[in-house]
Amino acid sequence: MTLKHWALVGGAVACLIGNVSTAAPWLESGDARARFAVQKLADRGQLPRPVTSWPIMWGSISNGLNEAGMQPASETGLARSYLEFERVQQAKPGFRAEFEVSGTNEVAMVQGFERGPMAEAEAKLTLQWQGQNWAFGVSPAYAHNPDDNDKARLDGSYLAATAGNWVFGAGAIDRWWGPGWQSSLILSSNARPMPSVWLNRKDASAPESKWLSWIGPWQLTLLAGQYEHERTIPEAKLIGMRLNLRPLDGLELGFSRAIMLGGQGRPENGSTLWNALIGRDNGQLEEDDPGNQLASIDARYGFAIGKQSMGLYAQMMGEDEAGAFPARKSWLLGTDWTSQLFSGEQQWFVEYANTLADDFLGDAMPNITYDHSRYHSGYRYYGRTMGASFSGDAEAITLGGFHFFDDGRNLTASVSVVEFNKDGASRTPVVDERIKLMVPAENAEQVIAKIGYGTQALSGWLDVSAQYADKKLELVNAAENQSGQWSVGASWRYRF
Numbered sequence: 001m002t003l004k005h006w007a008l009v010g011g012a013v014a015c016l017i018g019n020v021s022t023a024a025p026w027l028e029s030g031d032a033r034a035r036f037a038v039q040k041l042a043d044r045g046q047l048p049r050p051v052t053s054w055p056i057m058w059g060s061i062s063n064g065l066n067e068a069g070m071q072p073a074s075e076t077g078l079a080r081s082y083l084e085f086e087r088v089q090q091a092k093p094g095f096r097a098e099f100e101v102s103g104t105n106e107v108a109m110v111q112g113f114e115r116g117p118m119a120e121a122e123a124k125l126t127l128q129w130q131g132q133n134w135a136f137g138v139s140p141a142y143a144h145n146p147d148d149n150d151k152a153r154l155d156g157s158y159l160a161a162t163a164g165n166w167v168f169g170a171g172a173i174d175r176w177w178g179p180g181w182q183s184s185l186i187l188s189s190n191a192r193p194m195p196s197v198w199l200n201r202k203d204a205s206a207p208e209s210k211w212l213s214w215i216g217p218w219q220l221t222l223l224a225g226q227y228e229h230e231r232t233i234p235e236a237k238l239i240g241m242r243l244n245l246r247p248l249d250g251l252e253l254g255f256s257r258a259i260m261l262g263g264q265g266r267p268e269n270g271s272t273l274w275n276a277l278i279g280r281d282n283g284q285l286e287e288d289d290p291g292n293q294l295a296s297i298d299a300r301y302g303f304a305i306g307k308q309s310m311g312l313y314a315q316m317m318g319e320d321e322a323g324a325f326p327a328r329k330s331w332l333l334g335t336d337w338t339s340q341l342f343s344g345e346q347q348w349f350v351e352y353a354n355t356l357a358d359d360f361l362g363d364a365m366p367n368i369t370y371d372h373s374r375y376h377s378g379y380r381y382y383g384r385t386m387g388a389s390f391s392g393d394a395e396a397i398t399l400g401g402f403h404f405f406d407d408g409r410n411l412t413a414s415v416s417v418v419e420f421n422k423d424g425a426s427r428t429p430v431v432d433e434r435i436k437l438m439v440p441a442e443n444a445e446q447v448i449a450k451i452g453y454g455t456q457a458l459s460g461w462l463d464v465s466a467q468y469a470d471k472k473l474e475l476v477n478a479a480e481n482q483s484g485q486w487s488v489g490a491s492w493r494y495r496f
Helices: 004-013 032-043 057-068 079-090 270-277
Strands: 094-104 121-130 134-138 141-144 160-165 166-171 196-201 217-227 235-248 253-262 291-305 308-322 326-339 342-356 393-405 410-420 444-457 461-470 485-494
Touching: 032 079, 032 291, 032 308, 032 326, 032 342, 032 393, 057 079, 134 326, 160 444, 253 270, 270 291, 291 393
Parallel strands: none
Antiparallel strands: 094 121, 094 485, 121 134, 121 141, 134 160, 160 166, 166 196, 196 217, 217 235, 235 253, 253 291, 291 308, 308 326, 326 342, 342 393, 393 410, 410 444, 444 461, 461 485
């Protein structure tokens, strides 16, 4: 689709938007072009809504664009037209369907916001329906030779309903909490989505009360899920909370919390939940400690530069608490900016992450981040860390870029310099040999380069990618105890 076609689509859809009343659904995590679009519009004051918690409700996007009003095409480029095109494709009432096949020679350990294939081969059919107050999606899939030995999957399936400005849901959907492009320290799509129930706002608009208007547009997400059985404490529970505020133009703040508790042989009653919520743990109750907790604070400030935009962001995560503030901290720092060259648009970022507790500002404390003295399998789901894909005790810097052609194609590239497992030790136990633990077994330095390309093909959409590491990486229990140097993958999807 050419730039002229995008503009025509955008203009037609803008006349149809109005206030969104359909039940559901959201702009999913993993679409780099959609993220570029919402972030650029937000940075330029054309989308006054939080944009660092994914998925993002279509209600927030549509109503936010309406509040900002129509802008000249020279001010929005391809961004607004793409969002409005995708809204017609994804958020219209009624049925829609999508079929996807994907494959790779090896599932890459290091993933980013734009995740690659998660099994050697997979076929997936997605059926969705959206009505006035209800929506559902079912996504049965078969995975051939997966790393986690789980061949039949329902990732992406959900049931959602609205009540006023609130959305209640149940299912397994990918999430990304934070401003990072390469990593989120607290919750990312690095691991498969966990089955959970959740609650969030449909439109993250500002409070109408004059006493609370200083908060600005805000989003709240609450979720409760359950881990897999193949753990040292099977079927442990997870409670997640995230609050986003946009108190000033361009400034977005995020406050997140993840609580692991319960599971087989562990208390799960009301007092356990209450003690976890108020932070009464870290040995205060000895054997009756409610569980493992992580908390993060992140901030991003985005602003316009001519017809482009730029942002500065940071995220801090603590594995413990001291004085009601996260302690044993990991850090993520970055900057991103846009450009408009070669008949297309670009998104660039430079990002630093350090997941060795207190290593960035203090005395390093290894074997803390994403691990726990009681929940020995750690903050992982089916062998993959739920936060940064570098896992704990790592330090990395990544330079990445996306080029979005005006006909819809895209090109991505990134280079990461990583030091894994800085102290050379690991306390992650092997519970099931059939599940590949993406946990480095020893200290190693790697340079990782990735390139990807997306284009229309066979009436559908084709993504191909290749990732290369300059050396192999020893893992805790991978086949032959190593991950490969090359990961080449492709996926093709067709919308009915």
